[in-house]
Amino acid sequence: MTLRLCGAAVAGMVVGINRDIHNKPIGMRTLGLVALGSAIVILSGSVYQDLHFSQDAVSRVVQGILTGLGFLGAGAILHGRDEMRVHGLTTAATVWIAAGLGVTAGLGAWFITIAGTLITLFMLTFGKRIEDWLVSIFGENKSADEDD
Template sequence: MEIELLLRLFAGLAAGVALGWQRTLRHKSAGIRTFGLVGLGTATAACLFSETLHPDAASRVVQGVLTGIGFLGAGLIVRRSDDFIPHGLTTAAAVWVTGALGCAAGLGQWAIVAAATLMAFALLTLDHSLERWVQHRHPGDEGSAGEGDVK
């Protein structure tokens, strides 16, 4: 087995594990194993067609994978009957980002994988206190729907 192929698969797995680690620390429903599998699976799918004779095959694979990952993420979103605010949106978005990271890894886009993994991890480490601070600083903007708001 070729070293480059192993590096691509490992990069997808590592990106998923990094984001899954953060979600596990936050006690979310999807964690290290789920995110690791998404990263590895999407890297595998992208690797299958990254060296093909048809240049648009990788593009079609990435499109299909990211659509499919969207359905997986949709399963993480829950709205309780006693609460109008949906829960799981951030985890679902993180699963989708992990799919994109896996695809980038499978295609050998090292700079994208490294930079986007760091950015996603940093964004996930922000807690709701930043959002509450922004809402407190701009209390008059209640007329527009934000994330999780139902209008």
């Protein structure tokens, strides 16, 4: 499971590096968090389906939570006056991933919850430094600032 969670995070981060190099408003940390959140939800739904709820019921609950949290996350995204600066994307992704972690904890998927939390904290703590370093090597500074 750790390999799957890390693999999802790395895949999202790789796509995010591409976005950073091309001066897009969504970067490595944001897409890494989104991919990690997706893996957390998928793993919790597939591994822990034998609980008291049917798989269909758990799936509907998870879909409802993530849809609702998507709207909350969208409220955290702000456009700057120049319309080229976007703020709050990482916050929106963190809100969404927190929902995924809540789902895993609610299902009693403690390993996924702990591993997902640690990977998320790593990405939020060190992701910006790694992102800036990679952009300085491979691309220009991005025009949008996704820091919160």
